[in-house]
Amino acid sequence: MSEAPEQVGGKPGYHHGDLRNALIEAALGLAREGGPDAVVLRAAARQVGVSPTAAYRHFAGQGDLLFAVKERGQQELADSMEAAASTEPGRDGPAVERRLIAMGWGYVDFALRQPGLFRAAFCGAPEAVPELEPDSTGNLCPAGGAPAQFRSFDLLVEVLDELAASGRMAAERRAGAEVAAWSAAHGLATLLLDGPFAPLAREQRDAMIEQVLSTLAAGLTAS
Template sequence: MENNRANQGAKTGYHHGDLRNALITAGVDLATDGGPARVVLREVARRAGVSATAAYRHFAGQGDLLFAVKIQAQQMLADAMERVAVAVPGAGGPGATAERRLAAIGRGYVGFALEQPGLFRTAFSHSLPAGEGEDTGWGGVTPPADSPQYRSYNLLTEALDELVATGRMPAPNRPGAEAAAWSTAHGLAMLLIDGPMNRLPDADRDAVIERAIDTVVAGLLAPR
């Protein structure tokens, strides 16, 4: 069934003259099944119904392909976070809404890792586009706002800024808040999918997630 779906997608891509996207779609399917290690250029080409030579016209090599799939996985992660945040009710005023939105973004982040562990691992795999020797996207300070690779991070930044703007978070708590919130959510996600917490019963797992998120939010909002 997977091969049929991949071949159908390749035919659609050819019809529109967009082989690159057909190859990326095949790579996303492979990443979904087995993480970044499964994203092999020859297998992607086979699933798309083309030769490896044809695939090399669009990707310089394995790292280039994996980087494109990584960007797609990052976009899917950000979409999941955004869906949860948009569903937050607006009752209780702007400050309360901003607080619930931050918590929802955290739940969306961890929830994506649990539902799509292969894509989550791929989203944070070490891969670079062709011609780049090191990852300079962060610029030593903050990721660029217009980069799809960092959209999930920028959603977090916007949520934190909103907390300050509504008066819910004390301004002195704002510096470095991204690191505290992101590292907690990411570390928890990794413990749940690849660590000792992966055997927790669903109810216990959900309780751990809520407790961790509540603790981070409470810490960020507490006056110094």
């Protein structure tokens, strides 16, 4: 029989039986509201209705909880990219190019819909981030063959590989294309959230997103 979590202040407390996931869900709510700085283990424990002592049985500290939130943020970002890309299911070159643009929209849209979680998804965390190194073709991949931490990166690599395989993108442009594409989408998202583009009206913002992503795709596929 599992040990019951300690309750706080005589409250009914937590009875579900999966305290770790309950704490992560509470921390995700904190991140959505206030970004990575709001992810505090004691605050998550208070929301769930257990003592900090009970929370520390599942997380070594605040950094450990923040890393769990970071991973979930990355998962939701990748889900947004996949959902956007699914609207362009074709396999010919033009369809793959449209899918690349749609995937960029999914990336930036997630940042604008979930700014707190987006910031948490890319915050510093105590766990080591796998290093990226060029493979035999010059494309970036996790060092030592380790699985990529960011599924969003995997999705980008896949669509760029498809773009090259379709003949839409010249083979000599494939190496390092993920760096240009990721930098464009992430940089734009950051400028729209925290930079000089933040005050733009929605129509202006959407036009800017379309222009940046279309320009990126045109550059990658230029003959």
